[in-house]
Each structure stands twice: as C-alpha cells, then as structure tokens.
Amino acid sequence: MTLLQIQKRTMTIAGSVLSVYLLFHMLSNLSFFFGDSFNHFYQIYNSVWIRWPVLAIVLICLWIHVRAAVTIRRKNSQARQVGYKKHDKFQIPASLVTISITLLFLFIIVHILQSLYVNPLDVRASILDWFSSPFITLFYLMGVFILVMHLQHSLINVLQTLGISSKMHHIAIHSVVAVLALGFISIPVYVWLT
Numbered sequence: 001m002t003l004l005q006i007q008k009r010t011m012t013i014a015g016s017v018l019s020v021y022l023l024f025h026m027l028s029n030l031s032f033f034f035g036d037s038f039n040h041f042y043q044i045y046n047s048v049w050i051r052w053p054v055l056a057i058v059l060i061c062l063w064i065h066v067r068a069a070v071t072i073r074r075k076n077s078q079a080r081q082v083g084y085k086k087h088d089k090f091q092i093p094a095s096l097v098t099i100s101i102t103l104l105f106l107f108i109i110v111h112i113l114q115s116l117y118v119n120p121l122d123v124r125a126s127i128l129d130w131f132s133s134p135f136i137t138l139f140y141l142m143g144v145f146i147l148v149m150h151l152q153h154s155l156i157n158v159l160q161t162l163g164i165s166s167k168m169h170h171i172a173i174h175s176v177v178a179v180l181a182l183g184f185i186s187i188p189v190y191v192w193l194t
C-alpha cells in the first residue's frame with residue numbers, strides 16, 4: 001500500500017469516527033424537546049470519565065482528518081500538471097472548497113470553546129441564552145449548512161472509492177445528512193421561534 005493510500009485510509013477512518021460522534025451528538029441534543037431530559041443527559045455526560053475522553057477523541061480525530069486532507073490536497077496539486085477536464089458546469093472552484101472547509105473548522109473550534117462555558121448545572125439555560133442572540137443563531141445555521149455540504153460531498157466520495165455509486169446509495173446519504181441537519185437546526189430554530 002502506498003503512503004498516499006495509507007493517508008486516505010487514515011483520513012476516512014478519522015472522518016467516520018467524527019460522523020458517528022455527530023450522529024450521537026445530534027440524537028442526544030434532541031432530548032432538548034423532552035423536559036428535563038436534556039439537563040439529565042448532560043449531568044451524566046459531563047462526568048470526568050465521559051466528557052473529557054470524548055472531547056479528546058474528537059480533537060485527535062479532527063487533527064488527523066485535517067492534517068491528512070491537507071497533505072493529500074498538496075500532493076494531488078503537485079502531481080497534477082494539467083488541470084482536470086471540466087465534466088460539468090456546476091463544478092465548485094477549489095478556492096471555495098478551501099474557504100468552506102476553513103470556516104467549518106473555525107465553527108467547530110468556536111463551538112467547542114463556547115461549550116466549555118456552559119453552566120453544567122443547567123445546560124438547557126445556557127443553550128437558550130446562546131440562541132437568544134440572532135448573531136449566534138446565524139453562526140450556527142451557517143456552521144450546520146457548511147457541515148451538510150461537506151458531509152454530502154465526502155460521503156459520496158467515500159462510496160465512489162469503495163466502488164459504490166448507485167442512485168439508491170446517493171439517496172440514502174442525502175437522507176441521512178438531511179436528518180442530521182434537521183436535528184441540529186431544530187434547537188436554534190425552536191428557540192428563535194418561541
């Protein structure tokens with residue numbers, strides 16, 4: 001196996017761990033709509049033996065994923081003397097991809113920093129406080145939007161690498177990502193509407 005293949009595999013494994021975390025985070029956040037369950041969940045989750053190890057795994061995977069992605073992109077652009085032939089007119093410019101991935105990374109870092117300041121005894125109140133600001137609400141909606149774009153693009157790429165490119169699989173990816181996005185935006189939208 002070549003070094004490039006190892007890097008691609010490492011990036012995919014780290015990305016898969018992050019996707020599992022995202023699904024878990026979104027599903028647990030839905031407890032926001034069930035009375036005290038949200039605060040109860042975070043009281044258990046915030047115990048030293050759960051929260052910090054989870055955060056450490058997320059940060060390590062994020063680091064591995066970003067590093068591998070940067071290395072692979074650099075190698076690809078060095079190897080490619082002639083640009084790819086344009087197959088469709090909706091091809092996204094490389095600079096836009098770089099900007100969106102940088103913004104997604106910044107969103108995750110800002111969100112982690114903000115999550116360090118929530119009141120552990122009343123996480124629900126802290127969330128209500130976050131989304132009482134239209135600026136923060138917009139920031140989260142933008143973060144989830146970029147996340148959706150990134151997940152759809154990368155999950156379809158992973159399937160293609162595995163030799164799977166049927167329409168049914170594409171529909172499945174679009175549906176899972178749409179459910180993830182709806183779950184995440186449901187809280188800011190609910191707070192904003194009520």
Ligand code: HEM
Nearest residue numbers: 042046055058108111112115118123140144147184185187
């Ligand atoms: C938009 C709705 C979201 C809400 C309401 C939300 C809420 C929270 C809360 C309450 C915490 C932890 C606070 C605590 O432990 O006391 C947290 C942590 C975290 N969130 Fe989110 N989050 C949202 C979206 C996201 C998204 C889209 C991502 C990733 C792209 C993300 C990634 C993380 C990470 C990595 C942590 C730190 C690890 C942890 O404590 O679990 N969150 N979030």
